[in-house]
Amino acid sequence: MSESIITHSRPFRIAIAGAGASGLACAEALSRRGAHITLFSSGPAGQGALAASGGMLAAGFESAFEATEIAAFSGIAFRALSLWDDYAARIERETGQSIGYERAGSITPAYTPDDVNRLNAAAARAQAAGIEVEALTGEAVRSSEPALAPPLEALEFPSDGQVDNRALGQALRAIALTRGGVLHEDTPVIAVDSDADGSWVETRRGRERFDAVIVATGARLPQGLSQTLPRPTPVKGQMIAFDLPRSEAPQRIVRGLSIYLAAKPEGRLIAGATSEPGVDTPGTDDDVIARLADAARQVLPALNDRPVVERWSGVRPRMGTGLPVLGATEVANVFIATGGYRNGVLLAPAIGEALAGAVLDGALPDWSATLRPLAPGGDNG
Secondary structure: OOOOOOOOOOOOOEEOOOOHHHHHHHHHHHHOOOEEEEOOOOOOOOOOHHOOOOOOOOHHHHHHHOOOOOHHHHHHHHHHHHHHHHHHHHHHHHHHOOOOOEOOEEEHHHHHOHHHHHHHHHHHHHHOOOOOEEEEEEEEEEEEEOOOOOEEEEEEEEEEEEEHHHHHHHHHHHHHHHHOOOOEOOOOOOEEEEEEOOEEEEEOOOOEEEEEEEEEOOOOOOOOOOOOOOOOOEEEEEEEEEEEHHHOOOOOOOEEOEEEEEEHHHHEEEEEEOOOOOOOOOOOOHHHHHHHHHHHHHHHHHOOOOOOOEEEEEEEEOOOOOEEEEOOOOOEEEEEOOOHHHHHHHHHHHHHHHHHHHHHHHHOOOOHHOOOOOOOOOOOO
């Protein structure tokens, strides 16, 4: 599509299947541009992978340590990060709710010579890609983060940050409703399709027609999408939380090589997460939870006398390249936004912007064009 598909004098009616980070971000971006949104969620909106996440905005760490294609990933990651100041301010202003947004940076400590080698390699990758990174001595870390077990050295990504992901989900849910959107919770979309009369979604309520449909259902896609469309792989993650006063917690996110730690508002410290490709079963495993707790306590000794107060799991959608897929599918007026994987919260405002462009303007923004699901000559799955 090269031209806008808006030809109606009435508000454009858009269905969004999925009310996690991507679906809610699409709802916010599209409703801000005057579209009427109907959200379908398999459970409560803002739950699922969004509620189970760490709320990380770690564009620097993820680019340097995790990205398969660092140039491609860092491009969208830092685009998204640049949107977060305005995005968070708009959400908090409109809802009157804090979403715990902060940009204090992230720190990756090294505790063994092998860790130091990994830090050196990551620093070289980051510097080659033009990503801001700072090497810290062990003494500098002990001075700035006395709560941490003393490391040999560390890397700092000063632009990284975090958000309270659970508060974000509830705030975006509230925005969708106050802007006149319709929300059907506990109503999974079974199938999507289009015909001469428009696009439609099928749920247990029956079929309902819309001007366009966005599929943002994570790792499980509804029926009706072409089998040539890249399919995300489910990746299960298990996490835990401790009660710990913020004064006793690290001031920055700790993106360790075996654990990450993030202090959330009201004295909640989360630690995670496992990465279990191909697994989408619910629940947690006692041995896994014990290993997470041990790893967290090794990095943060203040946790030694504190029990795990919460444990949970979530399923994240990962594409083969580690990049999301965004844009039009082979089904007319049916779009997709999936594959955020570990970075769904970070990428949310960029995904919303991209899908608003795809649906309302007829094309993805230039910065996201390489993420389309049906790229010429192949796909990005």
